[in-house]
Amino acid sequence: MDISLRLRDPIAPQLVAALRQAIIVSEIRPGEALSEKEIAGRFGVSRQPVREAFIKLSEAGLVQILPSRGTFVMKISMREVANARFVREAVECSLARAASRLINPDGVARLRRLIAEQAAAAGRGDYSGFTVLDEAFHQAIAEIVDCDYAGKVVESARAQTDRVRYLSLPGTSPIPLLITQHNAIVDAIETGDSDMAATAMRIHLREILNALPRIAAEHPDLFADEELPAHTRALRQP
Structure with missing residues (x-):
């Protein structure tokens, strides 16, 4: 600490x-x-x-x-992680939509700068630093929209999802992939394409669903023995 x-x-x-x-x-x-x-x-x-x-x-x-x-x-609860991701998707896709209507050059520059700092942290192997910068990126979008409450909801939900996100680095969720997804979000926001901004955010936030079962299998001592909730099982069906 x-x-x-x-x-x-x-x-x-x-x-x-x-x-x-x-x-x-x-x-x-x-x-x-x-x-x-x-x-x-x-x-x-x-x-x-x-x-x-x-x-x-x-x-x-x-x-x-x-x-x-x-x-x-507490051990990591797969159920709570999935529930937190569900809430994040609902809130952050709406934030991405709103940001696409409110963004200005300064806001774009701020988001691009955070992505560059993420890449630098990854290059140093500083995965803890990357998680902090990842959080700053998502909070910056909430600040662009000027919705404090949404930012607090996202911050609270991240307490669960970030535990799995950190364990997934750098293998199960490669950082270059996450950075590519961040760039796609900013590209859509910058062009004012609200539908694409929401889609890019949704793809990014669902990435954890690919990592969660594998991470739980690799670290059984860190996870509570729980099933995924119905809303997440449905997403994972072929």
Whole structure:
């Protein structure tokens, strides 16, 4: 958990961000116990903001707080990942449509810059950095549309999907493919083609459906033993 806390900012949200990223990149493994004392000592804070961070992570479905037993990182739920992807598709395809009507040259330049930074991170083998830049790309589209609530919904859903996304890198979901998909989204948004923007976003967000079963089979210790929900099984039918 390599993060420095900024003293001028609220501590608990910074702890949430640090712990969330550590869970997403499997630095803190599913099933692992989280110690209030250890984390408070590591960041040089009291236990109160650590407790607040645990509650937020619990609400995001990343940790489980068991009274008198402790706090544990939850195993990855295939069902929750699939449900989160379903919500992301509904919201982000609409965002892509709206962005195609509202985009300006500055917005295009920002999205292109983020894609270039993703490619640079991939070139360094910095997969954790790539996931951060991937999140920034999707949040930038929400900001172009000027819909804060949609951005928060996407951020919340990513807590589940990003765990699988990170495990899929660089093999099951090759980064060049993801970058190509990002470019296709921006190309459609830039030309004002709302239908193509939504389609490009849908293709991109469904990529995880190809990775999910394989990743679960490769890392059975990290996943809860659950079936995919009906809406996802239907998508995977030939």
